[in-house]
Amino acid sequence: MSATSSPVEARLPTRSNTMRTVSTGTERRASVSDDEAIPGGDSNETTNLLVERLRAWKHMCGYLEDYVSVTAKVQRGMSKDYEKVLKTVNEPLKEGHHFSQSAGGVSSFFENIRANTQGMINLYAEGEKNLKSSVLPTLEKLHKEIKAKAKELQTGASKGAKAVEKARNITQKHIDLLAQQTAALDSAAGNKLNTSHDPYIVRRGITHRLNKQVIEENNNRQETITVQNNFQQFEAHVLQTIQAAMEQLVVFITGQSERHRTMYSDILGNLQRIPAEFEWVNFMTRNAAALVDPDAPPRSISNISFANQDHPTTQPLISGTLQRKSRMALKGFSSFFYVVTPARYLHEFKDNDDFNRDPAPEISLFLPDSHIVSIDEVKQTFTIKGKDVSSNAVGNAFHTNSEFVFKASSAADAKEWVNILKEAANTPIATTTAATAAAVSPSSATSPTSPGAASATAPGAAQPPAYEKESSAGSPPAVSRTNTTTTTGSLGEKVTSPVAEKTEATATGAGTGPASAAGAEKDFA
Structure with missing residues (x-):
């Protein structure tokens, strides 16, 4: 009598290779576990690795958010600092009447400084606004997308992984039961066994459950492959979004730097356009009556007279x-x-x-x-x-x-x-x-x-003529009070002359x- 083949063998499903990736440059090495009913390792290994990678992208995006946010704060601080700079020149020039008030002079130069410094204040305030309204929202939106992707991956992968684990546990129980029944049959020595304990029946039950396990494993595998394939596109989207945000940042900062440089160049150019003699010529024109005439002759003591100079x-x-x-x-x-x-x-x-x-x-x-x-x-x-x-x-x-x-x-x-x-x-x-x-x-x-x-x-003759003019115009006279002395002239008349109190010899x-x-x-x- 020939042995009949088992009908179960032709209906067994096939399990694809379970890939365990080991990085060796551009190659990948896979270990085949089709010969094992319950493969070793965690069914969530791939999912956990991808979730960890999403977490790395999320943290990277968070770093960029902090970078842009602090840069915006620096922009605001620079605006405040330039307000302090503006305060140093905000007051009118002391003794400003000495400078020409027309365009092209020192007063006009300080007006230019004030205008350009105010422009710098507005420039940095605008830079803060641009970073907060354009660059930072893009990164924050990307951050949320990465978090949503990680949550989606964990939710979908956890369902498949749980189904695989459940199927494997059931299969493992029947494998353990088969081991018990075969051992019991060997020790029974021909004694009768319960129908449900027949190793043949138990083996077919294992095949049935192993088929369900393999189906769940293959479904989970296919879902994981789909997620892996989508990851390449998602990471490309992440990088493109970051590149666009940083491009905006660079455009704002470089444009700001260029405008900043232009403002300082304008300040310098305004100053350099003032002719060397411009202020002095205008000063001499306005104060011609008060300045010393270089064509006038110098003072001579022989031409100077003072009170009581010829008193007897x-x-x-x-x-x-x-x-x-x-x-x-x-x-x-x-x-x-x-x-x-x-x-x-x-x-x-x-x-x-x-x-x-x-x-x-x-x-x-x-x-x-x-x-x-x-x-x-x-x-x-x-x-x-x-x-x-x-x-x-x-x-x-x-x-x-x-x-x-x-x-x-x-x-x-x-x-x-x-x-x-x-x-x-x-x-x-x-x-x-x-x-x-x-x-x-x-x-x-x-x-x-x-x-x-x-x-x-x-002593007065040794001083510059300017001091002589200032002394005679603004200083009080050396002798503030005078007395009168009555003397008798050569012909017998009385002569009354003012005598300064400082004439000590006369008083004595x-x-x-x-x-x-x-x-x-x-x-x-």
């Missing part, structure tokens, strides 16, 4: 060079310049130069408090005993009297000096000035512009005149 008390009774014997025996006589003033002082100066040094007396003798000790016409000398009251006198604080020996160039000069010294010491100040014209010889008379007058104005002489005259007469008697 400022003219010396006698002046000239005398020799004075040094207090140190070995030095002998030295020449100095001496002056007898209406204030009844005998002043000693190193020279008669009022320009190179301040004419402060080296020795000052108040004549009413001094007296002539001796006169030697042969030696052309005369001796005066008195107290030096100049600021240089060391003995002034001790109120000590000293003898001063003077030598004139001739006996006549010595006699003339002695006569004027006596007259100055014995005559009050009010009458001293009246007798000046008669007492002073023609040789000792001074010119209207005396060295003292020249000295008073010498007026205060000591009447009281000191009597003492002077006593000393010189």
Whole structure:
């Protein structure tokens, strides 16, 4: 009797190769598991890998969103920063009236700076708006598409995977049951078994369930292949969308940079178009009355006059060079310049130069408090005993009297000096000035512009003419109050002249005149 073939064998379905991809460059290696009823590995392996890849694309898209979002914030920050820059030049120029207000000058240049800086503020504000309204929404939409794709993949793949797992579990149970029944039949030694425990029946049940398992596996496989094929198109869409978004970003940023560069170039060009002499020529035109005329002659002290310049008390009774014997025996006589003033002082100066040094007396003798000790016409000398009251006198604080020996160039000069010294010491100040014209010889008379007058104005002459104009126009006068002094002229009339309070010699002489005259007469008697 020949054995019959099983009818189940011709109806068994076929399972395609289960591909396990191993990366080896461009090749793929597959392991065939058709010989296994329950293939090893996870049926969701491919699905999980694709979901993980979608997650990677989603995170990449999120990075770009953050990049564009922070770039937009930087644009907004730049707009705020340029508002601060605009504030530095927003106020009108200090002393702006010195610059030309017409087009093409410094004031116009600052208007150009303000306009271009405001343009930069608007430029960056517009850049933020463009990024948020064009680039960022494109990436956000793509992000949502990737998330939806991942959700769709997980939902569809999970159904197929669950069906495969369920079928495999059922098949595995019957395979385990077959193993039990075959073992039980071998140990029964011919004993009767339950019909449902017949290994033949169990085997056919396994074939039936294995057929369903393979169908589910093939359906799941086909769905996975479809998803894999769609992934290539989806990734191309993702890349194209990202490229378009980044192209927009680059267009905005490069256009912004170009406009930014153009604005700065306009600022520079506006400044470079100002001629070098433009502002100065306009300044001179507007202020021609206040500026110094270069064609006008320079100031000369000989042409300058001031209050009380020729007052009688400022003219010396006698002046000239005398020799004075040094207090140190070995030095002998030295020449100095001496002056007898209406204030009844005998002043000693190193020279008669009022320009190179301040004419402060080296020795000052108040004549009413001094007296002539001796006169030697042969030696052309005369001796005066008195107290030096100049600021240089060391003995002034001790109120000590000293003898001063003077030598004139001739006996006549010595006699003339002695006569004027006596007259100055014995005559009050009010009458001293009246007798000046008669007492002073023609040789000792001074010119209207005396060295003292020249000295008073010498510092001013050394300053630039601009300072002279500013001082005379805006500064207060050096002497703010004046007094009047009444003197008797050469003919007996009274002359009233303003005298500045700073005329210390006149004030001192007026205060000591009447009281000191009597003492002077006593000393010189």
